[in-house]
Amino acid sequence: xxxxxxxxxxxxxxxxxxxxxxxxxxxxxxxxxxxxxxxxxxxxxxxxxxxxxxxxxxxxxxxxxxxxxxxxxxxxxxxxxxxxxxxxxxxxxxxxxxxxxxxxxxxxxxxxxxxxxxxxxxxxxxxxxxxxxxxxxxxxxxxxxxxxxxxxxxxxxxxxxxxxxxxxxxxxxxxxxxxxxxxxxxxxxxxxxxxxxxxxxxxxxxxxxxxxxxxxxxxxxxxxxxxxxxxxxxxxxxxxxxxxxxxxxxxxxxxxxxxxxxxxxxxxxxxxxxxxxxxxxxxxxxxxxxxxxxxxxxxxxxxxxxxxxxxxxxxxxxxxxxxxxxxxxxxxxxxxxxxxxxxxxxxxxxxxxxxxxxxxxxxxxxxxxxxxxxxxxxxxxxxxxxxxxxxxxxxxxxxxxxxxxxxxxxxxxxxxxxxxxxxxxxxxxxxxxxxxxxxxxxxxxxxxxxxxxxxxxxxxxxxxxxxxxxxxxxxxxxxxxxxxxxxxxxxxxxxxxxxx
Amino acid sequence: xxxxxxxxxxxxxxxxxxxxxxxxxxxxxxxxxxxxxxxxxxxxxxxxxxxxxxxxxxxxxxxxxxxxxxxxxxxxxxxxxxxxxxxxxxxxxxxxxxxxxxxxxxxxxxxxxxxxxxxxxxxxxxxxxxxxxxxxxxxxxxxxxxxxxxxxxxxxxxxxxxxxxxxxxxxxxxxxxxxxxxxxxxxxxxxxxxxxxxxxxxxxxxxxxxxxxxxxxxxxxxxxxxxxxxxxxxxxxxxxxxxxxxxxxxxxxxxxxxxxxxxxxxxxxxxxxxxxxxxxxxxxxxxxxxxxxxxxxxxxxxxxxxxxxxxx
Numbered sequence: 001x002x003x004x005x006x007x008x009x010x011x012x013x014x015x016x017x018x019x020x021x022x023x024x025x026x027x028x029x030x031x032x033x034x035x036x037x038x039x040x041x042x043x044x045x046x047x048x049x050x051x052x053x054x055x056x057x058x059x060x061x062x063x064x065x066x067x068x069x070x071x072x073x074x075x076x077x078x079x080x081x082x083x084x085x086x087x088x089x090x091x092x093x094x095x096x097x098x099x100x101x102x103x104x105x106x107x108x109x110x111x112x113x114x115x116x117x118x119x120x121x122x123x124x125x126x127x128x129x130x131x132x133x134x135x136x137x138x139x140x141x142x143x144x145x146x147x148x149x150x151x152x153x154x155x156x157x158x159x160x161x162x163x164x165x166x167x168x169x170x171x172x173x174x175x176x177x178x179x180x181x182x183x184x185x186x187x188x189x190x191x192x193x194x195x196x197x198x199x200x201x202x203x204x205x206x207x208x209x210x211x212x213x214x215x216x217x218x219x220x221x222x223x224x225x226x227x228x229x230x231x232x233x234x235x236x237x238x239x240x241x242x243x244x245x246x247x248x249x250x251x252x253x254x255x256x257x258x259x260x261x262x263x264x265x266x267x268x269x270x271x272x273x274x275x276x277x278x279x280x281x282x283x284x285x286x287x288x289x290x291x292x293x294x295x296x297x298x299x300x301x302x303x304x305x306x307x308x309x310x311x312x313x314x315x316x317x318x319x320x321x322x323x324x325x326x327x328x329x330x331x332x333x334x335x336x337x338x339x340x341x342x343x344x345x346x347x348x349x350x351x352x353x354x355x356x357x358x359x360x361x362x363x364x365x366x367x368x369x370x371x372x373x374x375x376x377x378x379x380x381x382x383x384x385x386x387x388x389x390x391x392x393x394x395x396x397x398x399x400x401x402x403x404x405x406x407x408x409x410x411x412x413x414x415x416x417x418x419x420x421x422x423x424x425x426x427x428x429x430x431x432x433x434x435x436x437x438x439x440x441x442x443x444x445x446x447x448x449x450x451x452x453x454x455x456x457x458x459x460x461x462x463x464x465x466x467x468x469x470x471x472x473x474x475x476x477x478x479x480x481x482x483x484x485x486x487x488x489x490x491x492x493x494x495x496x497x498x499x500x
Numbered sequence: 501x502x503x504x505x506x507x508x509x510x511x512x513x514x515x516x517x518x519x520x521x522x523x524x525x526x527x528x529x530x531x532x533x534x535x536x537x538x539x540x541x542x543x544x545x546x547x548x549x550x551x552x553x554x555x556x557x558x559x560x561x562x563x564x565x566x567x568x569x570x571x572x573x574x575x576x577x578x579x580x581x582x583x584x585x586x587x588x589x590x591x592x593x594x595x596x597x598x599x600x601x602x603x604x605x606x607x608x609x610x611x612x613x614x615x616x617x618x619x620x621x622x623x624x625x626x627x628x629x630x631x632x633x634x635x636x637x638x639x640x641x642x643x644x645x646x647x648x649x650x651x652x653x654x655x656x657x658x659x660x661x662x663x664x665x666x667x668x669x670x671x672x673x674x675x676x677x678x679x680x681x682x683x684x685x686x687x688x689x690x691x692x693x694x695x696x697x698x699x700x701x702x703x704x705x706x707x708x709x710x711x712x713x714x715x716x717x718x719x720x721x722x723x724x725x726x727x728x729x730x731x732x733x734x735x736x737x738x739x740x741x742x743x744x745x746x747x748x749x750x751x752x753x754x755x756x757x758x759x760x761x762x763x764x765x766x767x768x769x770x771x772x773x774x775x776x777x778x779x780x781x782x783x784x785x786x787x788x789x790x791x792x793x794x795x796x797x798x799x800x801x802x803x804x805x806x807x808x809x810x811x812x
Contacts, residue, residue: 329704331703338701340701349699350694350761360691360704362703363684367684
């Protein structure tokens with residue numbers, strides 16, 4: 001660990017309010033030269049707002065910011081960039097239709113002799129950076145052909161092209177595979193050795209212990225503490241984040257014995273061969289984990305069952321009877337509901353209120369003659385959002401105004417509102433903080449106990465292991481293994497996930 | 501009241517109502533011909549056609565689409581109604597057939613947009629020309645007048661204290677307002693415009709919603725044709741040229757966002773009134789029509805700028 005004690009960035013008494021929500025209140029932050037500094041807290045703790053202030057996207061309502069001891073104020077992200085503060089966004093901000101090299105040099109194109117863009121030089125430099133990251137693809141490919149993880153690598157490579165002093169990484173590993181994470185960590189460590197300062201945001205606390213020197217904790221928009229990572233353990237850190245103890249709960253229950261199949265799929269195949277000849281059974285009151293690497297075809301499979309994409313062939317049986325599902329409405333009518341993988345693109349309508357989003361799937365229930373009965377709707381939705389502890393509690397807020405974890409709760413509330421018998425959850429805890437995760441685990445178990453049947457897709461193996469009664473593993477569109485959830489280990493799952 | 505003022509939608513509406521009032525005060529000060537019941541009725545009557553078209557356009561824009569074919573649909577269904585009446589069909593039946601045809605023309609747009617996943621701008625750009633072409637072909641490019649007396653008499657017989665076009669357009673707007681606010685269909689329009697994929701995955705038949713929306717746009721354009729025929733006493737194959745622009749302008753002034761998911765009927769009504777008041781006032785002041793065109797452009801730009809910075 002580098003113990004250079006020179007402070008590069010200092011922020012004091014930063015406050016920011018959005019409408020009625022106090023996102024940050026008097027928070028402070030100090031970043032030293034050559035350190036990796038974790039910024040942690042639950043969803044809605046104010047981390048993203050803080051980074052946005054630091055990188056010039058938002059103007060703070062109050063507070064001072066010092067760079068190398070000099071007071072600064074950034075009016076735009078560009079101004080921050082010019083001072084050496086670079087941020088890698090949580091959400092991908094690449095332009096899909098142009099090449100990786102063009103994306104990496106966007107706004108910073110290398111200009112040749114005649115005022116034309118020197119693509120060759122750009123690709124050469126981009127390739128050099130990608131190679132350093134062991135990215136495994138060239139910079140002359142069109143960006144949209146890359147996987148999400150690869151695009152995330154491009155985002156990071158783009159940031160690294162600039163000469164910077166402070167690099168902020170917001171959830172950089174959320175969609176990366178283990179190998180890619182290893183490569184990213186190597187790069188981060190090398191940057192630290194070069195004396196660069198890195199702010200690291202991640203919900204995967206184990207990562208912090210691996211690469212961070214210090215950690216600053218925010219809770220509900222307030223500063224809690226800054227600690228040396230090697231002087232603290234995970235439970236202590238979690239306690240600082242949520243303000244109470246969260247144990248290592250096990251969500252398994254004793255098997256109820258009798259197995260009653262509710263959903264049976266036979267020889268399902270999807271278009272484009274994303275999954276082939278899949279057969280499995282889901283029992284009543286069971287949590288069925290669906291494990292596999294990114295791109296194994298799990299999402300495509302459940303979308304096929306839900307009617308979101310057309311199936312090539314195969315049959316679906318509900319309680320022994322064959323059913324035809326051609327669109328999501330058919331599935332919902334049959335008691336099947338999907339919580340999709342990408343909450344922002346597929347989960348909710350940003351401009352609608354929380355009430356409207358939750359009620360969207362079954363507006364018929366709130367119909368009185370031909371018009372909608374809004375007081376009924378408000379009351380019923382409120383009961384649901386209170387149960388899920390959605391914060392802030394005002395359901396007239398637009399869902400886009402909520403933090404990621406609370407947006408996910410709205411998506412969950414919408415799904416529960418149709419009272420499905422079978423609930424499919426695709427990466428339900430992606431980008432969500434520990435506390436919200438814990439709440440969603442409890443909810444899933446509660447639903448299963450109440451006799452609902454669950455299909456759970458997750459790329460976090462501990463999550464699958466913690467919850468599933470039974471685990472199916474997919475590899476390249478095929479089912480490669482079935483494991484008992486209580487006895488399975490990460491190693492066993494991984495063996496099947498890479499093809500057996 | 502404080503809470504009301506915090507709601508950006510309400511402040512926006514108060515803003516455009518204020519703009520309309522300012523416009524009226526200015527014209528009242530500049531000419532004594534402006535402030536009179538008969539002139540206000542005149543404005544409303546002139547605004548009626550655009551209001552009908554703009555109501556359908558508002559629905560389309562809320563879903564994130566656009567309908568450039570409204571003017572051509574108006575001409576085509578107007579021509580069909582006129583030719584039917586000329587052939588001896590009763591006005592009521594002719595109008596019913598025309599409305600059905602107009603909705604069908606709109607539904608064709610919707611089908612291509614929803615089922616073939618084509619871009620609304622391009623589809624309606626195409627049908628704008630195609631429908632106009634059909635109108636010219638079936639009319640041989642000439643106005644149809646044979647029906648005029650019986651239909652005009654029929655339309656005039658509907659005039660009460662307030663002229664029928666005003667009543668018709670306001671009833672249409674009222675129904676649209678109720679549908680948008682209190683009906684399931686209205687909620688779905690905002691949902692489709694805000695995030696179509698999330699709406700589809702919520703179990704809503706988004707294709708059906710879109711087809712229905714464009715069909716409604718064709719229907720309201722035909723209502724505009726019903727008024728137009730009564731006013732002109734003839735079906736002109738060139739009728740409705742450029743009406744799509746006025747309708748889009750009215751919806752945009754009223755706060756509709758071309759990105760979808762946003763818009764209101766009250767806003768669109770006021771948008772129509774602002775455009776028509778401007779036209780009327782400038783005409784009374786004997787300002788050359790070139791300047792009127794210019795002024796309308798400026799109003800649209802101002803509304804867009806205000807919208808951008810008030811929603812921040």
